[in-house]
Amino acid sequence: MKFAKNLIERRISTEQVFSGKLLDVRRDLALLPDESKSTREWIKHPGATAIIPVFENGDILLLHQFRYPLSQIFIEVPAGKLDPGETPDQTGIRELAEEAGLQCTQFDYVGHFYPGIGYSDEIIHIYLAQGLSEVPEKTDDDEFVEPFRVPFSQAVEWALNGTISDGKTIISLLKAWDWWQKNTIR
């Protein structure tokens, strides 16, 4: 344990050690606060957007989705990675249509967070979508997901009691619930 006043590490060099369909893995040489050198391995990520679609009656839409790394079906909020050139809100509108089959008249920014600061530069932007209706023509993005509706308050309970265990979904629900309580007149 070193309580250094200067915590900053500086990049000396960088190298791409794996480039796949999904993952871009880097290995850098870094200068540490005590002037020693060390390697830093990390994932370069384009960022992502998560959306909480809230219906008029207070239900929200969630998804069942199988996740290969854990070989489990998770309860998730609709979400997806930014395509090249996309802004976070554009990604949100696109994913809302692709994963939930929905469009909206109100789309509010709730906040952002970093899911894996130890080994990834990923940022996740959170939006709340209201004024929902079904999209006229459904797009097919080859994702296997099963949407379902649940009261917002029930989903928040699931985020706290362990029923929901996906990190981005827990944070999106708890931050969006806090935002919604403060910003919605019902």
Place this chain on the structure above:
Amino acid sequence: MKFAKNLIERRISTEQVFSGKLLDVRRDLALLPDESKSTREWIKHPGATAIIPVFENGDILLLHQFRYPLSQIFIEVPAGKLDPGETPDQTGIRELAEEAGLQCTQFDYVGHFYPGIGYSDEIIHIYLAQGLSEVPEKTDDDEFVEPFRVPFSQAVEWALNGTISDGKTIISLLKAWDWWQKNTIR
């Protein structure tokens, strides 16, 4: 968008495509629900434990830590990866001493979550530590961290208002706060 009743993907083969000091990257061939085949890239992770140390007066201990992938200093809960053979609670007790210089008389399991289900099998276990005292002999684990104390309720506000943006810290604080409110007589 495909609403398939069967969401399960099955592993056909697996290959380690990068093995570094920190990261173990795999590329698998998977059989999808519609019988097509696709590659799945993911990080194999040993799991981690996060700890909320709560003092008698209601303060908790947090850390300032620089994170290389984002080149930023974050506010974090003490946390660390499981060493080989360690159980999650053993990791928690070790990290509490190493990162915070503390030992405890009460160590309660709060829950767990998965921070990056899209490309990592990482699980993070959350514990709440009470009955805190300084460890007699401080260990040195070569980590540059700066601990500080803050009221638990203030940290929860930071987790919701964006002051804290590290995913594991947001979830650990909000789940531990909920647990603490329900399980502590004050």
